[in-house]
Amino acid sequence: MAFDRVRGDKIHKTVILDTSAILSFFEFSIDWEKELFRLLDGYKIIVPSEVIKELEILSKQTASQRKQKAAAALKFAERYETIDTRAGNADDAAMEAARKTHGVVATNDTELRKRLKHESIPVIFLRGKKKLALDE
Numbered sequence: 022m023a024f025d026r027v028r029g030d031k032i033h034k035t036v037i038l039d040t041s042a043i044l045s046f047f048e049f050s051i052d053w054e055k056e057l058f059r060l061l062d063g064y065k066i067i068v069p070s071e072v073i074k075e076l077e078i079l080s081k082q083t084a085s086q087r088k089q090k091a092a093a094a095l096k097f098a099e100r101y102e103t104i105d106t107r108a109g110n111a112d113d114a115a116m117e118a119a120r121k122t123h124g125v126v127a128t129n130d131t132e133l134r135k136r137l138k139h140e141s142i143p144v145i146f147l148r149g150k151k152k153l154a155l156d157e
Contacts, residue, residue: 038068038115042129071106075111079094104122120142
């Protein structure tokens with residue numbers, strides 16, 4: 022597949038995290054690392070800088086419970102490589118990053134999923150609040 026990178030004998034995929042995906046890791050009890058490995062066998066995670074900005078805004082503006090999850094999501098996202106794009110918002114940034122890296126986007130945003138599918142960009146999403154699914 023186009024978004025595969027071979028390192029030695031392992032295939033690694035670049036996973037671009039969207040805001041909704043990162044927040045879902047904190048809203049539902051899911052072992053996301055295990056699930057990503059189950060789907061992809063090997064992966065590298067990147068986060069668009071616009072997603073970081075969106076999480077910063079959410080961690081300052083929302084209701085207390087959502088604010089706490091956004092703050093935790095922000096700390097989580099900052100552990101990974103950040104990619105700069107020319108996009109004006111997080112959704113466009115995820116799409117641009119996927120195009121640049123030939124990666125797969127992790128999102129639960131229905132509208133973004135439709136846009137990604139229209140452009141034939143693979144999507145990882147939460148199915149049944151317990152498992153991740155891959156839509157290629």
